[in-house]
Amino acid sequence: MDYQIKAFKIISILEAISFLLLLLVAMPLKYIWGYPQMVETVGMAHGVLFILYxxxxxxxxxKLNWSLKTLAIVMVCSVLPLGPFYAERKYLPS
Structure with missing residues (x-):
């Protein structure tokens, strides 16, 4: 497998996991139990991974000669909680 595609897959998985951690762990800790520290840490990591994605x-x-439509779908997937998992499986070669 080409190393650039593998790198994108890793970034995609990490971005999705960081988003889920932010939504399902850090945000409840902040708004339900009053512990904002994790939002700062996970939020920064997610922001960096989002930009990298x-x-x-x-x-x-x-590199893969995607259409603009495919690029738009993959980019929209970055704002959906499980979107990067979908984009990685649907649009990248195995």
């Missing part, structure tokens, strides 16, 4: 998506658009 968007940059890597554009790189994959060029």
């Amino acid at each position: 968007l940059i890597a998506s554009y790189y994959m658009y060029e």
Whole structure:
């Protein structure tokens, strides 16, 4: 497997996990139990991974000759909790 595709898959998985951690663990800790520290840490990691995911998506658009529609779908997947898992499985070669 090409190392750029493998790198995108790793970024995609990490971005999705960080988003789920933010939504399902860090946010309840902050708003239900009053512990905002995890939101700061997980939120920063997620932000960095989100930006990396968007940059890597554009790189994959060029490398794999995706259509603009495919690029748009993959980028929209970045704001859906399980979206990067879907994008990785649907649009990347095995």
